[in-house]
Amino acid sequence: MDSKRGSRRGGFTIVEVIIAMIVLSCGVVAMAGTTMLIVRQVTLANVMTQRSVALQSVIERLQATSFDNVGSGSDSSGVFRMSWSSTSETSQSKLVRVTTGPGVMTAAGASFPVLGASVADTFQYRVIRR
Numbered sequence: 001m002d003s004k005r006g007s008r009r010g011g012f013t014i015v016e017v018i019i020a021m022i023v024l025s026c027g028v029v030a031m032a033g034t035t036m037l038i039v040r041q042v043t044l045a046n047v048m049t050q051r052s053v054a055l056q057s058v059i060e061r062l063q064a065t066s067f068d069n070v071g072s073g074s075d076s077s078g079v080f081r082m083s084w085s086s087t088s089e090t091s092q093s094k095l096v097r098v099t100t101g102p103g104v105m106t107a108a109g110a111s112f113p114v115l116g117a118s119v120a121d122t123f124q125y126r127v128i129r130r
Contacts, residue, residue: 040113043113044104044113047104047113047115048104050077050078050079050080051080051100051104051121053077054077054078054080054082054100055082055098055100055123057075057077058075058082058084058098059098059125061075062084062096062125062127063127067094067127067128067129067130070086070094070096070127071085071086072084072085072086079102079115080100080101080102081100081101081102082098082099082100083098083099084096084097084098084099085097086127089126091129092128092129093126093127093128093129094126094127095124095125095126095127096124096125096126096127097122097123097124098122098123098124098125099120099121099122099123100120100121100122100123101117101119101120101121102115102116102117102118102119102120103115103116103119103120103121104116104119105119
């Protein structure tokens, strides 16, 4: 009985090593794909944050302006250009349309979001007389 146990060797067989390498390879490929997705999402979030900051600065400037002086204008913040125009709705309110660009787009064949000069976003803001 002891002679049967003594004849077994410790270690891994070549089949076990190959299967372990396949499993490890699948894990590394999955991690690489996930990393690309995370980088793309972080890039998009950074661009959207910068655009929101630029838009917020225009809105804050409009809030600080007296009602009668709210009109048209333009400004830039970093790569973003904003322009706005106002139309009177009533004697107590004005509707301000703020257009900002460039906007975010995904180019053909690109895996990352990019800024496209031909893409613009329009936001509406209502100014109320105080």
